[in-house]
Amino acid sequence: MQKMESDSFSRCHPLLNFFYFGVVLLFTMFNQHPVFLGISYAGAVFYAALLNGWRRTLRQSLLLTLPGLLVVALLNPMFNHYGVTMLYYVESSGNWITLEALVYGVVLGAVMFVVIQWFSCYNQVMTTDKFVYLFGRIIPALSLVLSMALRFVPRFLNQLGVIRNGQKAMGRDVSEGRLLDRIKYGLQMLSILVTWSLENAIETSDSMRSRGYGLRGRTAFSVYRFTKRDCCLGTLMAGLFAVFTAGCASGAAYAVYDPRIVLAGFTVQGSTAPVSVTPWLAGATYLCFGIFCFLPVMLELYESRKLKQSRKKTGTDIGMTYRQIYEELEQEGKIL
Numbered sequence: 001m002q003k004m005e006s007d008s009f010s011r012c013h014p015l016l017n018f019f020y021f022g023v024v025l026l027f028t029m030f031n032q033h034p035v036f037l038g039i040s041y042a043g044a045v046f047y048a049a050l051l052n053g054w055r056r057t058l059r060q061s062l063l064l065t066l067p068g069l070l071v072v073a074l075l076n077p078m079f080n081h082y083g084v085t086m087l088y089y090v091e092s093s094g095n096w097i098t099l100e101a102l103v104y105g106v107v108l109g110a111v112m113f114v115v116i117q118w119f120s121c122y123n124q125v126m127t128t129d130k131f132v133y134l135f136g137r138i139i140p141a142l143s144l145v146l147s148m149a150l151r152f153v154p155r156f157l158n159q160l161g162v163i164r165n166g167q168k169a170m171g172r173d174v175s176e177g178r179l180l181d182r183i184k185y186g187l188q189m190l191s192i193l194v195t196w197s198l199e200n201a202i203e204t205s206d207s208m209r210s211r212g213y214g215l216r217g218r219t220a221f222s223v224y225r226f227t228k229r230d231c232c233l234g235t236l237m238a239g240l241f242a243v244f245t246a247g248c249a250s251g252a253a254y255a256v257y258d259p260r261i262v263l264a265g266f267t268v269q270g271s272t273a274p275v276s277v278t279p280w281l282a283g284a285t286y287l288c289f290g291i292f293c294f295l296p297v298m299l300e301l302y303e304s305r306k307l308k309q310s311r312k313k314t315g316t317d318i319g320m321t322y323r324q325i326y327e328e329l330e331q332e333g334k335i336l
Contacts, residue, residue: 051125
């Protein structure tokens with residue numbers, strides 16, 4: 001998959017985009033069942049690869065996700081000593097490192113970095129225009145502040161690159177000179193960056209105020225329309241959401257790591273979850289959640305297939321048309 005400027009799901013109505021990311025983020029942040037986390041991470045990685053390309057996605061996962069996950073997984077059993085399965089005794093602190101604390105550290109790290117992966121997709125799909133379109137009339141001031149905050153980090157990093165290139169051309173980069181000179185150059189770059197961010201915020205505020213943003217009765221132009229495709233997709237998303245929400249409410253997402261590891265649908269070290277979840281309900285919950293997470297990728301594949309078939313049919317129709325014209329001209333020539 002190559003990097004794409006806009007996928008099929010990004011071109012859907014902003015309400016569907018916001019609902020989708022709200023659901024996957026909430027279920028990822030407040031769900032500690034490894035099956036749900038694995039499905040969510042797979043969906044986030046595939047969608048990020050669709051938006052940004054495989055190379056950038058894998059680089060982010062390997063350089064950020066995996067090391068951070070290992071750090072959190074190792075730090076948690078060092079400071080938390082709950083659990084009954086002893087693995088290693090630390091003589092200096094007089095505490096045991098337990099399997100439950102280690103596994104829970106992995107789960108916490110997975111939750112953190114799956115959410116980061118989803119937010120990388122969110123920044124690509126939910127643009128400032130979409131956010132202001134959804135909440136501009138309900139909470140105009142807050143929606144403007146939130147939209148500016150969500151795009152602040154990428155713009156901050158881009159402007160930092162511009163400032164550093166300018167300073168490097170003047171021989172004032174942080175990689176040049178003595179240690180004191182490097183610190184001085186770094187502080188100068190930070191000062192320039194903070195000044196730029198404050199000026200940019202003031203200019204944005206003055207611009208929106210001059211346009212009458214937030215005034216009662218102010219109308220706004222919008223290119224977003226709720227189409228028939230959006231209606232069908234919204235119905236499908238609502239149905240999937242209802243199924244896996246009911247499954248989670250029934251206990252399919254039950255997961256406890258203290259004092260023993262207890263997971264719904266699994267028997268771990270002879271322990272079973274104290275919830276009565278039938279296998280078919282658990283399977284349906286996992287399946288519906290997986291379809292929901294992979295919905296943008298599936299939609300893009302479906303749209304790409306339809307486009308290829310349409311192009312192939314159009315080419316065939318054009319070829320038949322030219323052939324018919326040629327045969328008609330040939331017959332007219334014979335008649336003449």
